[in-house]
Amino acid sequence: MPSLTSRVALITGSTSGIGKGMAEHFAALGAKVVVHGRETQAGTRLVETIRGRGGEAAFLAGDLADEAFCMSLVRDTVQRFGTLDILVNNAASTSRATIGGATTAFWDRMMAINLRAPFILMREALAVMKTRGSGSIVNIGSINAYCGMDTLGPYSVSKGALMTMTRNASVEFARHHVRVNQLNVGWTLTEGEERVKREEEGLGPNWLEDAVKTRPFGRLLAPLDIAHAAAYFASDDSAVITGSVLDLEQFAIGAPGTW
Numbered sequence: 736m737p738s739l740t741s742r743v744a745l746i747t748g749s750t751s752g753i754g755k756g757m758a759e760h761f762a763a764l765g766a767k768v769v770v771h772g773r774e775t776q777a778g779t780r781l782v783e784t785i786r787g788r789g790g791e792a793a794f795l796a797g798d799l800a801d802e803a804f805c806m807s808l809v810r811d812t813v814q815r816f817g818t819l820d821i822l823v824n825n826a827a828s829t830s831r832a833t834i835g836g837a838t839t840a841f842w843d844r845m846m847a848i849n850l851r852a853p854f855i856l857m858r859e860a861l862a863v864m865k866t867r868g869s870g871s872i873v874n875i876g877s878i879n880a881y882c883g884m885d886t887l888g889p890y891s892v893s894k895g896a897l898m899t900m901t902r903n904a905s906v907e908f909a910r911h912h913v914r915v916n917q918l919n920v921g922w923t924l925t926e927g928e929e930r931v932k933r934e935e936e937g938l939g940p941n942w943l944e945d946a947v948k949t950r951p952f953g954r955l956l957a958p959l960d961i962a963h964a965a966a967y968f969a970s971d972d973s974a975v976i977t978g979s980v981l982d983l984e985q986f987a988i989g990a991p992g993t994w
Contacts, residue, residue, distance in 0.1 A: 737970035740765030743816040744969065745808065747799060747856070748826025750777040752925030753875065756958025757823060757965050762790035764966055766821065769812045770794045791816075799826050799852035800844055809859035818867065821969045822860040824853035825875040827893070829927065831935055834888035842889055849893035850900070857904055857915070865911035872908070873968045874901050874917040875961070878984050881919075894919070898980055905978030914977035916968045921984030922946070924955040951985050 744761050748754040750772030762768045762785045770785075770792055772778050778794035785792040793815045797804040812819050828848045832841050857872055864870025876894045877883075883891035898917055905915040922928075924943070932938045947954055964983055967973055982988055 736764070737966050737972045738765060739821070739966065739970055742766045742820040742969070743769070743812065743818050744821035744823065745769040745771065745812045745819060745856075745860075746823040746825055747771045747808075747852070749823075750774050750781060752927050753920065753923060753958045753961050754823075754825040755781060757825065757962040758792070759785065760959065760962035760966060761821075761969070762788070762792060764970075766969075767791040767816050768793075769815065771808065771826065772796065773798055800847040802847075802851070802855065805852050805855040806859065808856060809863060813863060819860055819863045820870055822856055822870075822872045823875065823965060823969070824856060824872070824897075826852065827875070827877075827890075829887075829890060829931065831886040831931070832889055833885050834892075837889050845889045845893055846896075849890070850896050853897060854900065857900075861908055861911065861913055864913045865908075868912045870911075870913040871969045871973075872904070872913065872915045873965050874898075874915070875965070876901075876917045876919040876980070878919050878921050878982055878988060881988055901980065902978050909977055914968075914973070916973070916977060917980045918961060918964050918968070919980060919982045919984075920956065920961055921982070921986075922950075922955050923961065924957060928955075956983065956985075 739761055744766045746754055746758050749758040749770045758768050758770050770778050770781050775796050782792040782794045828845050876897050879887050879891040880894035880898045901915050901917040908915055932942045
């Protein structure tokens with residue numbers, strides 16, 4: 736199991752779902768974790784949980800669509816814990832819209848959260864990490880980066896662009912011994928997915944039962960599945976790996992048909 740002892744990790748969008756799973760797992764591996772999100776109560780509870788288990792954590796609340804807030808996140812992390820070793824760009828808007836039907840305001844907010852915020856945070860993290868000659872950035876993408884459903888058009892575009900940015904940044908950042916990798920995550924069961932299926936897509940109470948029938952391993956991915964992979968890229972276990980994009984899914988991308 737990888738070790739993150741004494742590493743400082745900033746994980747965006749970590750008050751619930753995949754981000755929360757990563758925050759808890761990273762803390763269990765010894766990292767000092769900065770939890771980020773917009774829900775103060777959820778963030779405070781998570782920090783208390785981590786501390787109750789003997790870990791170290793702090794919470795920073797704010798909206799990643801706010802450029803000034805993005806600029807402050809890395810600085811405030813360093814003020815809390817003295818440095819930054821690991822940045823996980825996990826936060827994302829998953830709101831549904833088609834490319835033909837999305838408003839300009841919808842598009843701009845999607846790109847601000849899903850693409851501009853990771854860019855700003857990577858840039859600010861590099862400024863800290865290069866002075867130390869080490870660091871790891873893990874971007875959380877989606878298999879929709881290749882192509883998603885029509886109602887995920889803008890989201891898919893944002894994740895495809897994030898994948899391109901990951902690869903380009905890895906080339907630039909490598910000269911400073913800062914690694915940049917991405918996880919393209921498949922269908923994962925989170926509180927947010929539950930809400931979307933019920934409220935936005937209007938599916939009935941048996942949607943999960945129907946969904947798992949389409950999965951070869953009999954379940955959706957869980958946040959801990961992503962947390963394990965993220966910890967690998969964040970740790971010295973992947974010390975010379977950069978520019979990698981790992982698809983976390985139960986099917987080979989592009990394979991014909993379904994299981």
